[in-house]
Amino acid sequence: MRYLPLTGADREAMLDVIGASTIDELFADVPESARLDGPIEGLPLYASEMAVERHMAALARQNQTAGDGPFFLGCGAYKHHVPASVDHLIQRGEFLTAYTPYQPEIAQGTLQMLFEFQTQVARMLGTDVANASMYDGSTACWEAIGMARRITRRGKAILSGGLHPHYVSVATTMAKYTGDAVETSVPTLNADTDIDALIGAIDDDTSCVVVQYPDILGRIADLKPLADACHAKKALLIAVVTEPVAMGAIKSPGEMDADIVVGEGQSIGVGLQFGGPYVGLMGCKEKYIRQMPGRFCGETVDADGRRGFVLTLSTREQHIRREKATSNICTNSGLCALAFSVHMTLLGEAGLRRLAGINHALACRAADRLAKVPGIRVVNDSFFNEFTIDLGKETRPIVRALTDKGILAGVSLGRLYPTVDSLANGLVVAVTETATEEDIEALATALEEALA
Amino acid sequence: MTINQSGWRPSAPEQGNATAPTFTGNKALMLEEPLIFEIGSTDTTGVDFAEGDVAGSRLGNLSRTAPIGLPGLAEPEAVRHYTRLSRQNYAIDLGLFPLGSCTMKHNPRLNEKVARMPGFADVHPLQPVDTVQGALGVINELAVWLIKLTGMHGVAMSPKAGAHGELCGMLCIKAALEARGEGHRKIVLVPESAHGTNPATAAFAGFQVEDIPATPEGRVDLDAMKKRLGPDVAGVMITNPNTCGLFERDMKAISDAVHDAGGYVYCDGANFNAIVGRVRPGDLGVDAMHINLHKTFSTPHGGGGPGSGPVVLSEALSPFGPLPFTERHADGHITLVEEETVGDRHPHSFGRMTAFHGQMGMFTRALTYILSHGADGLRQVAEDAVLNANYVLRSLDHTLDAPFGDSGPCMHEALFSDNGLADGFSTIDVAKGLIDEGFHPMTMYFPLVVHGAMLIEPTETESKAALDQFIGALRSVAERAKAGDTALKTAPHFAPRSRLDETQAARKPVLVWKDPEMAMAAE
Numbered sequence: 001m002r003y004l005p006l007t008g009a010d011r012e013a014m015l016d017v018i019g020a021s022t023i024d025e026l027f028a029d030v031p032e033s034a035r036l037d038g039p040i041e042g043l044p045l046y047a048s049e050m051a052v053e054r055h056m057a058a059l060a061r062q063n064q065t066a067g068d069g070p071f072f073l074g075c076g077a078y079k080h081h082v083p084a085s086v087d088h089l090i091q092r093g094e095f096l097t098a099y100t101p102y103q104p105e106i107a108q109g110t111l112q113m114l115f116e117f118q119t120q121v122a123r124m125l126g127t128d129v130a131n132a133s134m135y136d137g138s139t140a141c142w143e144a145i146g147m148a149r150r151i152t153r154r155g156k157a158i159l160s161g162g163l164h165p166h167y168v169s170v171a172t173t174m175a176k177y178t179g180d181a182v183e184t185s186v187p188t189l190n191a192d193t194d195i196d197a198l199i200g201a202i203d204d205d206t207s208c209v210v211v212q213y214p215d216i217l218g219r220i221a222d223l224k225p226l227a228d229a230c231h232a233k234k235a236l237l238i239a240v241v242t243e244p245v246a247m248g249a250i251k252s253p254g255e256m257d258a259d260i261v262v263g264e265g266q267s268i269g270v271g272l273q274f275g276g277p278y279v280g281l282m283g284c285k286e287k288y289i290r291q292m293p294g295r296f297c298g299e300t301v302d303a304d305g306r307r308g309f310v311l312t313l314s315t316r317e318q319h320i321r322r323e324k325a326t327s328n329i330c331t332n333s334g335l336c337a338l339a340f341s342v343h344m345t346l347l348g349e350a351g352l353r354r355l356a357g358i359n360h361a362l363a364c365r366a367a368d369r370l371a372k373v374p375g376i377r378v379v380n381d382s383f384f385n386e387f388t389i390d391l392g393k394e395t396r397p398i399v400r401a402l403t404d405k406g407i408l409a410g411v412s413l414g415r416l417y418p419t420v421d422s423l424a425n426g427l428v429v430a431v432t433e434t435a436t437e438e439d440i441e442a443l444a445t446a447l448e449e450a451l452a
Numbered sequence: 453m454t455i456n457q458s459g460w461r462p463s464a465p466e467q468g469n470a471t472a473p474t475f476t477g478n479k480a481l482m483l484e485e486p487l488i489f490e491i492g493s494t495d496t497t498g499v500d501f502a503e504g505d506v507a508g509s510r511l512g513n514l515s516r517t518a519p520i521g522l523p524g525l526a527e528p529e530a531v532r533h534y535t536r537l538s539r540q541n542y543a544i545d546l547g548l549f550p551l552g553s554c555t556m557k558h559n560p561r562l563n564e565k566v567a568r569m570p571g572f573a574d575v576h577p578l579q580p581v582d583t584v585q586g587a588l589g590v591i592n593e594l595a596v597w598l599i600k601l602t603g604m605h606g607v608a609m610s611p612k613a614g615a616h617g618e619l620c621g622m623l624c625i626k627a628a629l630e631a632r633g634e635g636h637r638k639i640v641l642v643p644e645s646a647h648g649t650n651p652a653t654a655a656f657a658g659f660q661v662e663d664i665p666a667t668p669e670g671r672v673d674l675d676a677m678k679k680r681l682g683p684d685v686a687g688v689m690i691t692n693p694n695t696c697g698l699f700e701r702d703m704k705a706i707s708d709a710v711h712d713a714g715g716y717v718y719c720d721g722a723n724f725n726a727i728v729g730r731v732r733p734g735d736l737g738v739d740a741m742h743i744n745l746h747k748t749f750s751t752p753h754g755g756g757g758p759g760s761g762p763v764v765l766s767e768a769l770s771p772f773g774p775l776p777f778t779e780r781h782a783d784g785h786i787t788l789v790e791e792e793t794v795g796d797r798h799p800h801s802f803g804r805m806t807a808f809h810g811q812m813g814m815f816t817r818a819l820t821y822i823l824s825h826g827a828d829g830l831r832q833v834a835e836d837a838v839l840n841a842n843y844v845l846r847s848l849d850h851t852l853d854a855p856f857g858d859s860g861p862c863m864h865e866a867l868f869s870d871n872g873l874a875d876g877f878s879t880i881d882v883a884k885g886l887i888d889e890g891f892h893p894m895t896m897y898f899p900l901v902v903h904g905a906m907l908i909e910p911t912e913t914e915s916k917a918a919l920d921q922f923i924g925a926l927r928s929v930a931e932r933a934k935a936g937d938t939a940l941k942t943a944p945h946f947a948p949r950s951r952l953d954e955t956q957a958a959r960k961p962v963l964v965w966k967d968p969e970m971a972m973a974a975e
Contacts (some may be wrong), residue, residue, distance in 0.1 A: 003824070004912055006836050006916060014839055036729070045827055056820055062589065065571055066575065066576055073576040083498070089531065098754070100753070103883070106892065107540070108948050135613060222513070248520075251516055273813045274587045276809070277811045298958070299957065303952075306949060313961060322651040335752065345530050360510070403579075418793075
């Protein structure tokens with residue numbers, strides 16, 4: 001067995017040292033009734049590398065990939081070009097096969113990278129500080145709501161209708177168990193966001209307002225009036241960014257005085273991967289760091305006075321605080337954070353702004369082209385690289401039909417909001433730098449035919 | 453012909469030369485590396501883009517005007533920066549990584565290759581399900597393996613990591629209790645030796661945590677636990693094999709007693725590697741158990757995640773599991789049961805734990821690993837893991853104090869204490885001494901029930917020769933610590949950094965880089 005180095009002779013010699021005559025003696029504490037005599041029945045046995053690769057490749061071939069043809073899906077996961085060096089670097093064994101950097105003297109590589117990551121994330125989101133990453137955007141969003149409860153000592157969170165429905169679902173699931181009250185709504189297919197309604201809903205019990213920027217339909221709203229309204233009532237504003245590339249084109253939530261900003265970092269460096277693993281981004285104002293969940297990397301010095309980095313503020317965490325911890329979260333998303341950070345370093349500010357500009361320009365062109373298709377109404381006045389169209393009839397069958405032509409047309413709102421009839425005709429179309437003019441034309445033509 | 457034609461031969465350096473500082477601060481292959489903020493520039497990019505008009509006009513009057521402050525590097529500089537950083541890390545690829553309870557085993561590279569197949573890596577989670585039958589096939593096939601290996605009834609695949617899996621299991625228990633009208637059961641019993649995530653998770657799920665005492669031999673005190681059971685107890689969270697490296701012999705009796713008292717049994721599956729293929733937790737009465745794919749099934753730890761924590765569930769808890777999950781039909785077609793399609797078929801689900809469907813990239817790796825070993829190979833994994841740990845235990849129990857050495861064989865990890873070290877010396881000094889010997893230290897000061905705990909988990913992917921070298925090194929360092937060798941107090945001496953000041957880091961946290969000039973101007 002290629003992953004097991006012990007030989008039969010080794011095993012005999014080791015049993016001698018241990019003073020046991022058989023391996024079974026080492027399992028003597030397992031009650032007889034629970035011991036399995038041999039391999040579990042009905043499962044395949046050992047297989048060669050070639051055989052396993054063949055099996056997995058056959059499964060992989062059953063999927064239509066984003067690179068196979070015109071592709072326009074977004075809604076929390078985006079297809080972007082990732083430079084080849086990103087994947088090369090994250091496969092360095094010293095990164096890939098390292099553990100959480102609990103022994104900082106021999107983990108400065110991971111630690112310095114995390115310190116750089118935290119700084120990059122804080123600057124992108126416009127926050128004072130950021131942590132060393134969370135599982136993903138949806139769990140980071142829920143953690144932010146819990147954080148707001150601890151800071152304000154209030155238990156009502158108001159969620160914008162423009163928040164990704166999966167994020168809403170995670171929050172409402174968790175709130176059932178923590179006793180938080182969560183107010184939710186669903187979006188409507190028009191250009192206006194629900195900022196005004198949110199402002200009106202804030203009261204003295206409100207811990208936070210959670211708003212996605214750009215929102216699930218792609219709309220962009222100024223968060224400053226909302227932040228001011230929150231602060232007037234001593235509530236916090238939590239902003240959620242599911243497409244961080246947008247920060248190259250638009251103001252960050254932190255610049256508009258959001259208190260906590262969370263995000264999904266998948267867009268930069270990580271890739272689609274059918275939904276995971278991704279990397280949650282989380283930043284906040286400095287005064288709130290001791291209520292923040294997750295790992296922090298901090299700067300310090302070693303015994304010889306040289307700069308070095310360590311995991312810090314761990315007195316918030318479960319391995320120290322146990323049932324009094326700020327969160328039960330233990331791990332971060334280290335390798336995805338590395339991918340994000342490497343890609344971000346390759347882009348730099350100039351590259352990020354250029355990338356964002358290309359995304360927006362292509363999306364504008366796609367929106368203009370689709371607006372010319374009879375029966376299509378573009379919902380958005382404002383958007384970054386993702387906008388919503390109203391097809392005038394149910395989108396799910398149309399999206400499925402377009403897959404037969406090799407076109408992955410976008411995300412049907414009917415899939416995300418199966419019980420909301422008013423959204424069944426909505427289709428969210430994301431256009432990144434990977435889309436070509438031909439792709440946009442193919443989508444428009446196919447939709448024209450489908451709606452004819 | 454030899455390469456050296458000059459006739460020069462190496463000789464020992466004169467005293468002092470070896471420690472003279474270098475101009476760069478580098479020491480040959482040990483290279484110092486600045487931060488990207490010190491070497492990069494916001495005008496530099498390592499990525500080329502198409503030319504063309506990028507004038508955007510529909511940004512809702514929120515166009516970015518202020519600079520962000522993100523430095524860029526050209527590709528050669530970026531590759532060099534991260535390669536240099538990588539070399540300051542210890543990793544399994546470099547040597548034995550005996551962190552108890554963390555299962556640092558070899559990460560097969562076939563797993564990485566498979567995860568990067570475009571059919572898995574370049575697929576969007578919200579594509580129509582007809583276009584992702586292979587991806588759903590991976591989830592389904594892995595789910596079947598996990599159910600059969602554990603002898604359980606169902607599995608929730610979406611939890612993102614071990615602690616998230618714990619939360620999933622505890623929320624299933626909460627939902628099941630509420631469905632029975634017994635939501636008033638608030639107490640969860642947790643052994644003192646448990647991972648910190650266990651009490652943190654129970655508290656998060658709205659339970660109150662009470663300790664279960666241990667017996668002198670390091671196991672759950674069954675009688676004491678039975679006495680505490682009652683109508684206010686929701687269940688127990690037990691790690692098996694436990695964090696002292698021992699199998700809980702009374703596990704079935706514990707489960708039976710908890711069930712008789714109306715509670716549920718959560719098993720922390722962090723240590724499943726010791727028993728995979730030899731014991732099925734379902735046969736021991738477990739109701740829910742998370743499986744760390746990054747431990748037992750070799751997905752890489754990546755310097756701190758991503759993890760993946762599917763939770764296997766008993767028949768009693770399966771109806772309460774979260775969305776989404778896969779369903780394979782008689783014709784082989786696989787559907788994804790989520791909000792869109794669930795209808796009234798899974799009415800008791802407690803909800804959703806994460807966007808999308810879980811850690812797909814970890815599923816492909818874990819399934820690849822499982823198929824490579826097969827049912828027989830996985831059994832051998834457990835046997836070799838346990839054999840290696842017992843070999844370490846019995847090779848060192850004359851040198852170090854093994855508090856449960858008389859409790860019988862250990863499972864996959866060997867536990868020692870700092871009893872017997874010289875006054876003023878503790879586990880951390882042994883650990884830092886091991887760093888100089890070229891090893892990552894063992895888990896320190898955990899479990900809390902043992903003074904100065906050293907928890908060593910070699911895993912099955914170490915050869916006897918590697919173990920012998922590690923044992924020799926640890927024996928040597930331990931002897932020095934027993935003799936009071938003060939050089940250990942300042943170890944490590946040969947690592948990229950000496951001991952770091954964690955107190956300063958926590959007292960005045962510096963979590964982001966600030967330009968020194970700007971920082972000074974601000975003050």
